[in-house]
Structures are given as C-alpha cells and as structure tokens.
Amino acid sequence: MTDTAPRPTLEAVAARAGVSRATVSRVVNGGDGVREPLVERVRRAVEELGYVPNQAARSLVTRRHDAVAVVIAEPEARVFADPFFALQLRGISKELTAHDNQLVLLLTEGRDDHARVARYLAGGHVDGALVFSLHLDDPLPGLIQGAGVPTVFGGRPGWSDGRAAATGPTVYVDSDNRGGARDAVRHLASLGRTRIAHITGPLDQTSAADRLDGYRDVMGDADPGLVAESDFTPAGGERAMRALLDRRPGLDALFAANDLTAAGALRVLRERGLRVPEDVAVVGFDDMLPVAEQTDPPLTTVRQDIEEMGRLMARLLLRRLDRPGGGTGPRATDEDGPGGTPAPPDGPDEAGAGVVLPTTLVRRTSA
Amino acid sequence: MTDTAPRPTLEAVAARAGVSRATVSRVVNGGDGVREPLVERVRRAVEELGYVPNQAARSLVTRRHDAVAVVIAEPEARVFADPFFALQLRGISKELTAHDNQLVLLLTEGRDDHARVARYLAGGHVDGALVFSLHLDDPLPGLIQGAGVPTVFGGRPGWSDGRAAATGPTVYVDSDNRGGARDAVRHLASLGRTRIAHITGPLDQTSAADRLDGYRDVMGDADPGLVAESDFTPAGGERAMRALLDRRPGLDALFAANDLTAAGALRVLRERGLRVPEDVAVVGFDDMLPVAEQTDPPLTTVRQDIEEMGRLMARLLLRRLDRPGGGTGPRATDEDGPGGTPAPPDGPDEAGAGVVLPTTLVRRTSA
Incomplete structure (x- = not known):
C-alpha cells in the first residue's frame, strides 16, 4: 500500500524545469503556445517528480472528467467468456484513447449490483456511459436515467416503443x-x-x-x-x-x-x-x-462489425459531450470519422435515434 | 442518449412509499431501526421511481466512494487475451461485491495512457487501487504515488529494494x-x-x-x-x-x-x-x-491460486480503507476471512509488507 506521500506541486515542476508556473500549467493542460524544447523539459520534470495535475481543480474549469463508463449488463464472468464484449471494448478503447478519455469499465456480479452501478454513474465520476446487453426486464435503464448522465446504448433497447416517453430520446448503435x-x-x-x-x-x-x-x-x-x-x-x-x-x-x-x-x-x-x-x-x-x-x-x-459498433458508440457519445452546453449547442465538426461510417444521428432532438450498421453474408464451407 | 431528466427526489420516494423522509434516508443509507415491511415498501418505491441517492452528499458524510480501481499495466487487448487477468478479476469482483464496493476497471491502450490513469485515480473517483503486471521501467508506480490513493499491488513490485524509500511501504500479494x-x-x-x-x-x-x-x-x-x-x-x-x-x-x-x-x-x-x-x-x-x-x-x-490472489488483494485494501483515519487507527477485526488464508500483513507501519501464497505441483501426463 502506497501511503499518502505529499503530492508534488506545480511549483516543484516549474522549479525543476526552470520555467514559470504558467508555462507548466499550459503544457499540462494541453494548451498551445509553448515552444517544443520547453514542452520537453516540462514533460521530463513531470515524469521525474511523478506530478499529477489536480483533476478536481481542472474539472471545475472544464466541467469534464474526461472519463466514460462502460456498463455491460451481464455478470463479470460472462464478460470475459464471450469474445463479443472484448471486441466491442476494443473499438471503444481505441476511440476513447484517441480522444484522451479514460475508459472506466464497471463490472458486476449480476443484476443485484445495478443499483450500485447507477450510484457510481450519478456520483460525478464520469461524463457519460456506454451501456450493453440489456434484457427486457432489466431495471438498469431506469436506474441510469435516474443517474442523469448522457448515455449511448449498444443494441436497440427493448423499451423504445413502450417506455420511450419515460426515458427520453434514446441513442443506440445496432446491426441490421x-x-x-x-x-x-x-x-x-x-x-x-x-x-x-x-x-x-x-x-x-x-x-x-x-x-x-x-x-x-x-x-x-x-x-x-x-x-x-x-x-x-x-x-x-x-x-x-x-x-x-x-x-x-x-x-x-x-x-x-x-x-x-x-x-x-x-x-x-x-x-x-x-x-x-x-x-x-x-x-x-x-x-x-x-x-x-x-x-x-x-x-x-x-x-457484423462488432469493433466498429463499439467505436461508433464512443464517437457518438464524445460528440454529444463536446457540444457547448451539454448537447443544446451547435454540433461539433466531425474531423476524425473514417470514411464509410454511416452518419450518426443528429442528436437529442431526434427521439429514439439509432444508427444501424449493415451486415454481409460471409461464405465458408458450412452452407 | 438519455437526456438529463429531472432526478426523482427523496421526497418523491417517501410519498410513493407512504413513509417519512427520514425513514427513506435510513433505508437508503443502510441504517438499522426500520421495520422489514417498511424497508420493503421503500425499496419498491426506489425501484419504481429509479431513485438514485445523491452520492456526492453521501460521500461528504462517509468520505468514501465505495469504489476501487483496478489497473492492469498492459494494453486492453492483452487483458482480454490472457485468462490470468480474468481469474484475478473474478476474485477481486467477488470480494468487492460482497462488500458493496464498485469495481472500476481502468483500461488503456498502453503505457502512453498511464498518466491519464493516474489523473483519474487522483481525481477523487475511487477509494483505492489494485495494480497489476508492472514492468521494471514502468512509470506507473511513481504516477500512482503522485495520485495519493492507497494501493495494493498484484505481484511483488520490482522496486522494493531500490525505490522503497521513495514510494513508501508497499503492500503486495504474490505467489511463491x-x-x-x-x-x-x-x-x-x-x-x-x-x-x-x-x-x-x-x-x-x-x-x-x-x-x-x-x-x-x-x-x-x-x-x-x-x-x-x-x-x-x-x-x-x-x-x-x-x-x-x-x-x-x-x-x-x-x-x-x-x-x-x-x-x-x-x-x-x-x-x-x-x-x-x-x-x-x-x-x-x-x-x-x-x-x-x-x-x-x-x-x-x-x-497458484490466481483467483484467491485477487480476492486477497481486495480484502487487504478494503481492510485498510475501513480503518478510522484512513490507516492510522486500530485495525478492523477480520470477520470475513475464510479459514486457511494467510494472515495479511499488519499494514503501513511494515515496510514492503507482502503476502506470499504457497504453490503446489499438480501431476498430469506431461512429466
């Protein structure tokens, strides 16, 4: 167990690198306008001292945690036994990492733990959630609604007809x-x-x-x-x-x-x-x-392109989070989407907006 | 995407269940002194309304998030390809769930993402961390020290000789x-x-x-x-x-x-x-x-009992977190340890305290 040693400060980094506090702050927060040799010196000092920026202070400014939860409504043992989830997580992980967002996978032993998952989502630890493998009678969607975080579902949720009014517009990614x-x-x-x-x-x-x-x-x-x-x-x-x-x-x-x-x-x-x-x-x-x-x-x-489904879910969520005002502002320009990806839905003003990816028959020997 | 609908309040739950706010609060926070039929009514109302207790307010009282991070210092793809990690996570998940703590698995694409992991750990989103699969030249331990959260390592860290003074007492679980x-x-x-x-x-x-x-x-x-x-x-x-x-x-x-x-x-x-x-x-x-x-x-x-290693890591961390004052108070009584588990170390006052589990030779056909 590592005891709580005093955390290195911004000042210590600045002293080590021989630059001003403002310069360190700009480098750490990914801002521009710092020359490359200085950036390199600050990075080295950050690494040598094990400096970690104060996330709480940073969040106050950006109102972002740069973290996205993934919730798979299956017991932990199934998540690791079924390669389907590994593939979707691969797509999600690549997309989130490309945007320097942390993938926070919330594992459970089963349905009894879903209330705890919802508490975590509501606790201000993530900016949004990607949710999979819902069963029709699962209380999770209602719990997630209660948590009040933007969510994209993997697979068309079963309640899109009956419960749509209660849960608000639902965005999902599915295959045909x-x-x-x-x-x-x-x-x-x-x-x-x-x-x-x-x-x-x-x-x-x-x-x-x-x-x-x-x-x-x-x-x-x-x-x-x-x-x-x-x-x-x-x-x-x-x-x-x-x-x-x-x-x-x-x-x-x-x-x-x-x-x-x-x-x-x-x-x-x-x-x-x-x-x-x-x-x-x-x-x-x-x-x-x-x-x-x-x-x-x-x-x-x-x-079906399972990894691409995961990637697209993450992309839809990040785009929503990037809008000023959390979704009511103008849509961010999509500069990172690969060619050939279907256009994502326009957003929360469309009720039950789903992206449905095409499938193709692959012939081998069995038929 | 579920839009931020108004969250159901404690008052709404109380009205639905026909009880007082105080009763709902007691049930939700796991307090005693509420008769079983009332508990049942409150639970039903909580579920029907999708009520989620305000975690931030709760954390102010308990200073706990009831969440533990697991960090595996390998790329996401390896975590899912090697059953070793699945087994350790199984043990961890069972132990954390038994204590109603959320398992927060922080996935990465590789070493470049470790600074982001450390930021998340430092951001007040978890009470502690379980860290695996460290390589000798990995900057992660230093970054985690900077994050200032109690940590238990899986496997004896390579720096226990040289870097011990810098990183403080290190608790780990390993096999012989x-x-x-x-x-x-x-x-x-x-x-x-x-x-x-x-x-x-x-x-x-x-x-x-x-x-x-x-x-x-x-x-x-x-x-x-x-x-x-x-x-x-x-x-x-x-x-x-x-x-x-x-x-x-x-x-x-x-x-x-x-x-x-x-x-x-x-x-x-x-x-x-x-x-x-x-x-x-x-x-x-x-x-x-x-x-x-x-x-x-x-x-x-x-x-080697890989699942038990995971379970024991989680148990050591939870025990540390349960101590009043975050580790300086008297040691909590261990009422949940199964028989046969080696006694965990006494805690942070022991430098480099490790628990080493025995191994056994299993004979099949190959030798």
Whole structure:
C-alpha cells in the first residue's frame, strides 16, 4: 500500500524545469503556445517528480472528467467468456484513447449490483456511459436515467416503443439483425433447403428477437417445431440442436443466432453422424474470429462489425459531450470519422435515434 | 442518449412509499431501526421511481466512494487475451461485491495512457487501487504515488529494494514463484532428466525473474544455452522452443514459465516428432484451466491460486480503507476471512509488507 506521500506541486515542476508556473500549467493542460524544447523539459520534470495535475481543480474549469463508463449488463464472468464484449471494448478503447478519455469499465456480479452501478454513474465520476446487453426486464435503464448522465446504448433497447416517453430520446448503435437474418435464411433456401431450423438467442434481447423476425420474414410461421430458444452460448447451442434433431429429424438446414451457438450445434451434428453441409447446411451470425474460421467445417455466417459498433458508440457519445452546453449547442465538426461510417444521428432532438450498421453474408464451407 | 431528466427526489420516494423522509434516508443509507415491511415498501418505491441517492452528499458524510480501481499495466487487448487477468478479476469482483464496493476497471491502450490513469485515480473517483503486471521501467508506480490513493499491488513490485524509500511501504500479494519453480525443476530431475531447459517469462517482471532464480537454485549456471527468454504467450513459447531445440537438440525436459508458454512449446515438440513425456518431459506454471487440462498431453504444472490472489488483494485494501483515519487507527477485526488464508500483513507501519501464497505441483501426463 502506497501511503499518502505529499503530492508534488506545480511549483516543484516549474522549479525543476526552470520555467514559470504558467508555462507548466499550459503544457499540462494541453494548451498551445509553448515552444517544443520547453514542452520537453516540462514533460521530463513531470515524469521525474511523478506530478499529477489536480483533476478536481481542472474539472471545475472544464466541467469534464474526461472519463466514460462502460456498463455491460451481464455478470463479470460472462464478460470475459464471450469474445463479443472484448471486441466491442476494443473499438471503444481505441476511440476513447484517441480522444484522451479514460475508459472506466464497471463490472458486476449480476443484476443485484445495478443499483450500485447507477450510484457510481450519478456520483460525478464520469461524463457519460456506454451501456450493453440489456434484457427486457432489466431495471438498469431506469436506474441510469435516474443517474442523469448522457448515455449511448449498444443494441436497440427493448423499451423504445413502450417506455420511450419515460426515458427520453434514446441513442443506440445496432446491426441490421433482421436484414442479416433474412440474408442467412434466403441463402439456405437458395441451396434448395426447405426444412430450415433456427436456434434463437435469449428472446428478451432485441438482437435475438430481431433475428427471429428475419427468419420468419422468409419462412413464415410454417412449422414452429423448427425453432428452439437458446442463450448465445456453445453449451446452449448443443442443447437446442439435440432438441431440434429429436423432434424434427428431417431438418436439412440450420440458422444459428450467433457463431458460438453454431459451434455447439456443429458438434452435435457430427456426434449424430450428420454431414455438414451435405445433410444439414449451417449459417451462423457475427463472423466472430477465430471461432467462425476454426469450426469444423468453417462457418458460413452473417458478418457484423462488432469493433466498429463499439467505436461508433464512443464517437457518438464524445460528440454529444463536446457540444457547448451539454448537447443544446451547435454540433461539433466531425474531423476524425473514417470514411464509410454511416452518419450518426443528429442528436437529442431526434427521439429514439439509432444508427444501424449493415451486415454481409460471409461464405465458408458450412452452407 | 438519455437526456438529463429531472432526478426523482427523496421526497418523491417517501410519498410513493407512504413513509417519512427520514425513514427513506435510513433505508437508503443502510441504517438499522426500520421495520422489514417498511424497508420493503421503500425499496419498491426506489425501484419504481429509479431513485438514485445523491452520492456526492453521501460521500461528504462517509468520505468514501465505495469504489476501487483496478489497473492492469498492459494494453486492453492483452487483458482480454490472457485468462490470468480474468481469474484475478473474478476474485477481486467477488470480494468487492460482497462488500458493496464498485469495481472500476481502468483500461488503456498502453503505457502512453498511464498518466491519464493516474489523473483519474487522483481525481477523487475511487477509494483505492489494485495494480497489476508492472514492468521494471514502468512509470506507473511513481504516477500512482503522485495520485495519493492507497494501493495494493498484484505481484511483488520490482522496486522494493531500490525505490522503497521513495514510494513508501508497499503492500503486495504474490505467489511463491521461486519455490514453485524449484519444485518443478526438482520434479523433472527426480524423473532422471539432466538436460532441463527453461523458457522464461519477460524478465522485467519479478514473477518471471523469480521463476528463473528457482530454476537456477536447482540447476546452477551449468548451461546458459538451456535458457531462452520469452513473454508468457503461446506464440512466444513456440518461438523459444524452436530456438532451444535448434541449439540444444539433446534436451530431455522443459520447465515453461507459464502454462500458455508450455502449450506453445508442446505444439513445437509434436511438430518436431518428439514424444512428451518420453523424449521431453514438460512442466508449466499456473494450473490455468482449461488450458492445462486440454494440452496434448495434459500438463503437469505448478498451481497458484490466481483467483484467491485477487480476492486477497481486495480484502487487504478494503481492510485498510475501513480503518478510522484512513490507516492510522486500530485495525478492523477480520470477520470475513475464510479459514486457511494467510494472515495479511499488519499494514503501513511494515515496510514492503507482502503476502506470499504457497504453490503446489499438480501431476498430469506431461512429466
């Protein structure tokens, strides 16, 4: 434990560097107008003394903490087990770091801890929040509303119809889950398959519900026995595949709601002696690497750019935070957006503004 | 983006629950003396309204944020790729949650971001910090000292000899890396092996340096050509194994500095047509599951309880924070420590107080 030693002061840095307090202050606060050799001397002195600018004083001026919270509404163990979150965090981390904002990941053991997360958000420790993986009956959105920090959601929140009035305009970034699912099922149909099964994700998440809707857009409600609900995990995929084969042994294709589920289903198909794609053609969703390339056979799947979703969420939030007056002023010019990124929504004056990224079918061997 | 809607007030909760403001305040702040049916009514009203207590006001009274930062001095991508960190975070998360403290994970893209991390720590957003994976030349410890928050380190910091005076007493939790390494090499020697190679971790980390010392305790400095430096990753293990086999084709055993390294080395041994354990006996370090069980053949290794290390770090920090006066008062009674946990050090009056957990050799097939 490092005891609270006296913190080096701005004056000490100035003395060490042989410059004025004002010069140190300008360098530390990223201001311009200081010549490069002086900047270098101040930086060296800052490092040698371990000087840390007084954030509280700085925040008083800028009213910013330069910190953004990420809340994933899943237990800590799942966050580390599912590569989906790692990929989104990668995009978020790159974007926040590029703007010198600190990524503050708030981990929990589960839903019981969400009130504590909301207290932290309300405590003035971050400028905004990026929130993922909401389930329909989760109290978190209401709690976050209570915390009063600008928020961007990952995935279309399930309450955008019913609860919109209560929660105010909701900004989210999502993939075209329904369109991607339609592409997957149409591809299977184009191969001449007619008994196409679907293993869903947890249907209290809009991403899973939207993919089921896409499947139904193509298949209709013909045979509900071809649909099995699951939970986006490999073990869940195994269980659902067994149930499907037991009740519909003649199925000739599968659209799995994500790649992890497809990986589990492929193991069961092999175990039952069914050939993929000859007997059962399989399409997944995500194009999660290396999973989708390492299945046996390699997986045909619907690609969504998960890292870009994270990056875009962070960008939308930072842009909002950069507006004078916290969102009511004119929109900041976007000088850092890469080409090809869809234009983000205009902001809080649009109710329920969502950015929906396109998906593409990636053909490998399984279908 | 959720706009800043008016936050529900304590009064609104009291009205909804049909109780007094004082009762709501007592329930919200965890105080006693409120009958259970009333507690239940208040809790329901809090949830329905999405009420979040004013943390700033609460902090003024308790001078606590009930939040602890975790800083891992590695890029975000490595944090999610190496299961070691997930396991330590699991232990930390369980312990912090059990004490209703928020785990605040500060992610970075790399060393350039450490000054920003220190600013966040200094900004009054957390009560203390748990810090991992320090490299010898990392400026982070100095920056954290500047931030002035109580800190517990994971792994013995490399500066405990030289920089001790400058950084004040340092509390850390570590495994017996040197003793565990000795056990591994002695086990290989007991199998009759004499040309025992060692693939190290990055030697600017004390865990890697201590394991090399343990190897040398048994082997002496006989043949430096049997030692190859690596980086704790599977790819690094492959490279080092190739280099070792090229220069010492007659080696008959390998002690790898961790299980991921051993997994990479096993792939190269197989590729070269060498049988394990018949031609080359292999021992790893960590007992990282499922890695150690799923290698071919399953790995004999030195077990360290990584999750328990995380838990113990959190416990040491919380105990320090619970002392009246921030560490100078009498020591809090430990009522929550499980049996068998080594007694933590007495605190800041002991210079360089470390808790070192024992390791055990786990025999599987590879040696």
